[in-house]
Amino acid sequence: MKEFLEASNLEIAKEPPWTHSASCGYIWDYVEAEKILAFECRVFKPDNLCYFFVGRPAYKRNEIHSPGDWEYPLVFVMRFGIAPKIKRIFPFDSGAFVDQRFPTYLTMFDVNRFDISGDQRNIGRLISLVYKTPQLYFERRPVGQEELRREHELTPRHREIEAVAKLARENATPEMDDRAAAIEVSVGEDVPILPENLLGIVIPDQxxxxxxxxxxxxxxxxxxxxxxxxxSTLHGYHARIVDCVDRIYKRAGIVL
Incomplete structure (x- = not known):
């Protein structure tokens, strides 16, 4: 997949800001350290990683039906002049992939075949390929199967691309939710929260x-x-935090 993107003549779409989602219980740790903290990753052990989703949050906690105040989602919206050193980029939540939350037409492949890191511009190429524009990516409105095949001359050898595009088109389910269609970026270190990089914060009103x-x-x-x-259940807050991120973009004059 990475090779296809880099060999293509796809337009490199403007890269949206990154979002980091966490439980509110971490807010004091982040503020005290003035960093988004990297934690040991259960998927890519023994890496300590800090995870972001491009453009919109995709809250990663398992569903909780009666969450405590400290478990509600917190979002940092970041825009970097110079991005931190990227470890991996996936077109979906890698943890949900490893947990078998996605259909077998995707998980039959090794997860590392979907890593498109090495050239950050692949984020923009992927958006152009599957969604055409950053705004359509934000709204999760991917192109149709026939249009994708026709415009990019896809053949059976491009099965990973077809699987990712199909996943983006699938309606959300309790198992998949928005993690199926959000570009994930992992960074192998703490990320300083600097005024020039922090666009905004989403947090519960209490x-x-x-x-x-x-x-x-x-x-x-x-x-x-x-x-x-x-x-509400924990996942019931997802639409609210996406709306909050959208309002931050509008207030900051960000046009996707």
């Missing part, structure tokens, strides 16, 4: 009660979007 914490967050970024804490 954290506004933590005045000292919230004041620190406002020193870090102008754009803080909160969402209401209502009875």
């Amino acid at each position: 954290y506004e009660l933590e005045r000292e914490l919230f004041d620190r967050l406002k020193q870090m970024t102008t754009f803080i979007e909160t969402y209401r804490h209502l009875p």
